[in-house]
Amino acid sequence: MSPECLDQHLRKTLSRGRVAVSRPAGCSRIPLHLFDPSVLDGPLSHDEAQAVVAEPAYWSFCWASGQVLASWILDNPGWVADKRLLDFGSGSGIVAIAAALAGAREVIACDLDPASLDAVAANADLNEVSVTLCNDWQARPDGIDVMTAADVLYDPDNRPLLQIFRSAVPTVLLADSRVRDLGDNCYEQQTIVEARTWPDLNEFEEFNRVRIYVAQQ
Incomplete structure (x- = not known):
């Protein structure tokens, strides 16, 4: 897949959009093709702003x-090494790529967005890693040992996913900065780490405190 293809996707919502390779400050070991903020010489036009809000390119951040x-x-590669892992809501793919680099036997990146x-x-x-692509959680392959999910609870309607994940796979690794109390004691908090969206969207400080949880059957 070429970066030019990603540029074409981005320009569906932002005519000036393009991607560039950068290393997110919170995980600089993994380079990614992400939105290039240098294209924004000035404020977005009304039409650009409306398009970005209507169809945000989440994958480009x-x-x-x-x-x-x-x-x-x-x-902590022991959680994924030699395991078959599914990354739910994969976005840019950084978690899926990390799992592959950490020695997962197979990594499946699942996202509805083509x-x-x-x-x-x-x-x-x-x-230089191999990742299998899946566009439908319901069509996921059998035999998943571990699943990962990062920042999927931004919508309150997504809260039932917590129980769905636990029922579907033996181990869930979850990261979230939006919900202080998951309301599910099966998810045990491991750590809290400060990080910012890359490129930085100047979000509220409370959204920069990421909690990592593990749930196991």
């Missing part, structure tokens, strides 16, 4: 939770 979970996996899966493919190529 590396969110704080993804950076922290990717870095944690690289530092542009995200193109980004995962391009970023996996950049890091």
Whole structure:
């Protein structure tokens, strides 16, 4: 998958958009094709702003939770080594790539957005790892040992995913900066790490505190 293809996806919502290779501060060991903020010489036009809000290219940013979970996996490879892993809501693919680098037997990146899966493919190529792509959680393969999910609780309607994840796989590694209390005691907090979305979107400080949890059957 070429960076030019990612540029084409980005320009569907931002005519000046393009990607560039950068290393997120929260996980600098993994380079990614991400939104290049240097294209914004001035403020967005009204039409550009409306397009970005209507169809945000989530995959073109590396969110704080993804950076922290990717870095944690690289530092704690025992959770994923020799395992078959599914990364839910993969976005840029940083967590999936970290799992592959940490020795997972197979990594499946799952995302509904075709542009995200193109980004995962391009970023996996950049890091010289192999990642399987899946566009439907319901069509996931059998035999998943571990699943990862970062920053998927931004919508309150997504809270039931916590129980769905636990029922589906033996081990869940979750990172989130949006919800202070998950309301599910099966998820045990491991650590809290400060990180910022890359490129920085100047979000509220409370969204820069990432909590990592583990749930096991």
